[in-house]
Amino acid sequence: MLIEEAHDCGACYAAVCDLVGISLRTLQRWKKSTNLTDRRKGSRKIIPRKLSEETRAEVITVCTSKRFCDYSPHEIVPLLLNEGLYIASVSSFYRVLRGNNLQHHRSNLKPRKKSVRPPEKQATASDTVWCWDITWLPSTVRGRFYFAYVIIDIYDKFIVGWAIHEDEREYHSRDLFERTLSGRKNIEFLSLHSDNGSPMKGATLLAFLNGLNVSISFSRPRTSNDNPFIESFFKTLKYNDKYPLKFASILHAREWMASFVEWYNNEHLHSSIGYVTPSQMRNGDAANIFKLRNLTMEAAKIKYPERWGRRKLKKWDASEKVILNKEKK
Template identity: 35%
Template sequence: MVGIKTSCRLSGINRSTYYRHRDPSPKAPREVSTAAPPNRLSPAECHHIITVLNSARFRDKAPRQVWAALLDEGVYLCSVSTMYRLLRAQGQTRERRAQARHPAKIKPQLMAQVPNQVWSWDITKLRGPGPGRFFDLYVMIDIYSRYVVHWEVHSSESGEIARQFMQNCIRANSGIAAEVIHSDRGTAMTSQSVADLLSMLGITKSHSRPKVSNDNPYSEAHFNTLKYCPVFPGRFGSIQDSRQFCRRFFEYYNHEHYHSGIGLHTPFAVHIGTAHAIQDKRAQTIETFRATNPWRFTRRPTLPGLPQAAWINEPSELGAAERQAPDQRKAS
């Protein structure tokens, strides 16, 4: 006599399949008894408990306080959990204190079509000579041209230093201020001294949402370029060393670095408005070479285009074609 387990193993049939075919009609589920428990409170008892809890004596007390006070008087109505359950059914359980409601921060949406429309600034840490020693690098960048308007290195971060830094930015830009200055929500950026200065100058201030680094993309990307530079040191021996390095780096970045986001032009050329003339000269150089050596080309070469606009959080309904001119244009 071979058992079911052995037979199923030898025949290759799953045991659950065998049992399902042997008894195809499932048994009706057992009905669950819905009878009320014998210790259930009657409607009259529930009403009495609610009346006691809402009485002038106990309406300002928590159920635990009511339960203890009545118990000391030799009265037992129900458990504390039952009191809470009955109050919950009446919609009478909630936080007693007024809760602070913080509305969601508005998503910043900024667009720049020419230089000096929108500036973005931030502060990053530079490692000092020893553990726990840092220097603070303040950087202001134009989001359209990617030009670093001004930078400073300080030993600390404060609203007063930030105020003076902004004044120096305008002075370094030949007295021209941006229409909007954007930053994250650091203590220096949201300080009253900075807010008073921007208000006095008639500059609109803009801030990122809390803990959303994507709301300040140009400053974050610029710091990434800085700190991933091959010659960026792990530590600076002094604040003078950090200033000397930043002076060389930003001079190179503004005047020699060909930025992919602005059609492979230097930020300085875009900032002062000579990029279009340089673009035409590049196109002419390519066309001259193409006319001399036509066999080198299977199609007309193109140039990376200059951006039509720079966005911080571009609205989703706008397409890439509205944000930026075609990445490639005819060389002719």
């Protein structure tokens, strides 16, 4: 109306539209529209499905009444339907209750606790962050298993300690760490991550680790992704073509495990550390290996430039840091 009034007084539409902050095309569209609504962001809109204030008040009255005060909306709605009365959906009941701070835990059971993601740990060198876990090794006797305790360094993927026992006990765990750390000099063992089973949370083991000022963290229940490095090792272990499906005795299991760890540490070309062995990564030989690979690639590109064109050479190097349970941003 104001635009038409200005136009009647002699102003052109383009100048008036520019003054009020709209385009001439918008004005033309408004004139052609028979059902004009304000669709600007932030404008007041009519939401057909929105509950009226009267309905919201009725929901609160019903839920707080003496009859339904101990029922949940999942029970209230069908009971009302049995009487031929519909007020709102179950989700609407919950939404109204939350909006008025009327939804609280009232059961005799303890409220469910939300599992907190383990803290992020970064390894920038060997012997800074270790992970460990226990896996089952089947025996030839049906229903009987041996238990492999394994510790891995997440930076160089080196198996720093292992043991096999006939049961899962906390004192086996402490014995493993005591034997692994005995005789090691200048070790900077800072962090340890594990599953949350009883062998990992034993009082004597935790006391031993706390005495070394080790930062300890645990995976969430039934969340294998919280401990991916040791789980990846277990997959390599059990999908190896020489893995016995069953072990005749605990001595058989220990002998095979010893040979496998020897192969894994000293011969296995690990993909996540640039296809060098964990031992080469741990003792520093990987840097010279990567340097030789890069020099060979540069010489090959000079000799056969047409094979690369404009593509850059693949650079072989070691990761500066390995992150466990990386925080999402």
